[in-house]
Amino acid sequence: xxxxxxxLLGADYFRGRWRTLWAIGALWMxxxxxxxxxxxxxxxxxxxxxxxxxxxxxxxxxxxVSATGVGGQRALRVVKGLASLVAALLVIDASGRHxxxxxxxxxxxxxxxxxxxLQCGAAWVVRYRRxxxxxxxxVSQVLLAVFFFQPWPTGYAGTLPYALGxxxxxxxxxxILLARHARATREEPAAGALPASARRTYDGPPxxxxxxxxxxxxxxxxxxxxxxxxxxxxxRYIAAVDQSGAISTGHAAMESPEGIYISLYPGVExxxxxxxxxxxxxxxxxxxxxxxxxxxYTTESKAWCPSTEQVRIRNYDxxxxxxxxxxxxxxxxxxxxxxxxxxxxxxxxxxxLAGTVAARDGTGxxxxxxxxxxxELWVAAQVRRRAVTMAWTPGLTLDYARALSxxxxxxxxxxxxxxxxxxxxxx
Numbered sequence: 391x392x393x394x395x396x397x398l399l400g401a402d403y404f405r406g407r408w409r410t411l412w413a414i415g416a417l418w419m420x421x422x423x424x425x426x427x428x429x430x431x432x433x434x435x436x437x438x439x440x441x442x443x444x445x446x447x448x449x450x451x452x453x454x455v456s457a458t459g460v461g462g463q464r465a466l467r468v469v470k471g472l473a474s475l476v477a478a479l480l481v482i483d484a485s486g487r488h489x490x491x492x493x494x495x496x497x498x499x500x501x502x503x504x505x506x507x508l509q510c511g512a513a514w515v516v517r518y519r520r521x522x523x524x525x526x527x528x529v530s531q532v533l534l535a536v537f538f539f540q541p542w543p544t545g546y547a548g549t550l551p552y553a554l555g556x557x558x559x560x561x562x563x564x565x566i567l568l569a570r571h572a573r574a575t576r577e578e579p580a581a582g583a584l585p586a587s588a589r590r591t592y593d594g595p596p597x598x599x600x601x602x603x604x605x606x607x608x609x610x611x612x613x614x615x616x617x618x619x620x621x622x623x624x625x626r627y628i629a630a631v632d633q634s635g636a637i638s639t640g641h642a643a644m645e646s647p648e649g650i651y652i653s654l655y656p657g658v659e660x661x662x663x664x665x666x667x668x669x670x671x672x673x674x675x676x677x678x679x680x681x682x683x684x685x686x687y688t689t690e691s692k693a694w695c696p697s698t699e700q701v702r703i704r705n706y707d708x709x710x711x712x713x714x715x716x717x718x719x720x721x722x723x724x725x726x727x728x729x730x731x732x733x734x735x736x737x738x739x740x741x742x743l744a745g746t747v748a749a750r751d752g753t754g755x756x757x758x759x760x761x762x763x764x765x766e767l768w769v770a771a772q773v774r775r776r777a778v779t780m781a782w783t784p785g786l787t788l789d790y791a792r793a794l795s796x797x798x799x800x801x802x803x804x805x806x807x808x809x810x811x812x813x814x815x816x817x
Contacts (some may be wrong), residue, residue: 391771392564395761396571398797400745403753404572411569413745418562426555429548441550442482452765471765491546498553499538506531512780516727518673525777586732595799596704601647603706603742604792605735606687606697607784621734639726640784642735643697645687648708650715653684654734673728681724692773701791705750705798706742714741732782736774736790743798765779766796 396404404411452471480494480623509528513521534556538549596602629640643653657680669677684690691697723729751757761767770793777786 391767392561392568394767394771394774395758396568398741398747398761398767399742399758400748401572401575401747402745403757404568405575408569408573411565411572415565416500417561418476418558418565420562422555422557422559422562424555425551425558429551429555430543441554442478445474446478446482449478488597493551495538495541495546495549498549499535501535502531502538503535506535509779515671516673516781518781520727538554551657566652594801595795596702600704602702602704603647603711604645605701605703605739605787606643606645606653607699607701607788607791608695609784609788610638626643641694642732642784643684643687643690644735644738644786646706646708646711648712651684651686651710652718652720652734652738653687653690653725654681654729654731655684656680656726657682657722671781672726673725677727678723678725678729681722681729683719683722699788701788701795703743703791703795703798705746707744707746707749708742710744711738714738727781730782732784732787733777736777736782736787739791739794746798761797764797764800766793767783769793770797 449471452474453468480497506528509531510525511528513528518524538552641653641655643651645651687697718734718738735768747761748757751760770790772788773786773793777783777790
């Protein structure tokens with residue numbers, strides 16, 4: 391999440407604040423270590439009940455605010471609010487109760503175990519650059535799962551301090567890395583800044599008649615040549631298999647009003663038969679093939695089919711996108727998992743949205759605080775983390791683009807709209 395916050399606020403926002411970021415990171419690490427140690431002796435000094443109340447209030451506030459959202463934004467906030475409420479109830483139930491603490495420990499253990507095994511499996515299969523480090527990170531999560539599962543040394547009483555301590559410690563470490571990066575980053579050229587006319591607050595997504603940056607996604611099942619076998623989750627995020635056994639992985643592209651069209655496709659047909667599919671998943675040089683950039687959406691959609699999903703964004707940096715595209719298109723290499731259509735579009739989207747939140751909302755500390763409490767930031771960070779540790783797919787790119795669109799073109803909380811939704815309001 392720290393990396394995504396840096397992206398959306400931009401290097402200029404953090405360059406003069408690196409000392410503050412470093413101090414906050416060090417404080418978080420110290421607090422996290424203190425919390426973890428506090429949980430080891432079973433005499434918990436952490437205010438568990440107060441933390442649960444704050445978590446519950448945050449969940450209720452998110453649910454209330456979701457009433458003014460639209461579409462995917464409303465759904466994300468409802469899920470986030472319900473998750474916070476459930477977590478608060480679990481914490482309150484665990485306070486002073488052995489059974490509640492045990493349930494909470496099992497929940498944390500299952501989450502760490504599932505994420506660690508998934509991360510290890512993806513790293514072992516895909517073998518992207520630095521896969522050994524990612525594999526080691528997955529192993530560490532499995533070990534943490536074991537730590538949460540077993541009752542030593544406090545009989546589960548220290549579950550919450552353990553979890554919060556780890557969260558603060560590693561969050562602080564990432565904050566210090568961010569501070570170091572901000573200090574070392576050179577000042578960006580003025581040409582990359584948004585014009586003054588773009589520094590405005592938008593109320594929701596662009597209308598159909600308005601020009602906007604468009605992410606096109608052909609989902610695996612929606613773009614298959616024949617009806618596919620139902621495979622929940624798999625055919626949404628990985629690949630769909632039709633009745634004849636052919637595999638469809640879908641596609642992603644990006645189109646800007648300025649005439650940029652980004653769509654990377656393999657220049658030679660890749661063998662996607664079930665027997666060879668595991669081999670070509672590896673992000674190694676022997677699986678690199680020549681790639682081709684499609685000329686425009688009209689040509690591509692006529693040759694194949696129209697995109698099944700579109701995400702439109704109007705608050706973006708056209709100059710930054712152009713710089714990215716001019717550099718990126720010099721290399722036409724295609725790799726099914728390392729440099730594919732989805733990773734290309736996701737990188738282009740990040741280039742286009744870099745610094746847009748600060749350019750729109752200003753460079754004060756309030757901008758950072760508002761961004762940190764936005765539920766869509768958490769969703770985008772989780773999607774990005776999963777894609778980076780596995781591989782970008784059209785399904786992940788679609789979810790990422792939707793979450794980022796809600797951050798780039800936010801629907802502001804309009805209290806007069808919320809007032810009209812309240813039952814029994816006067817007048």
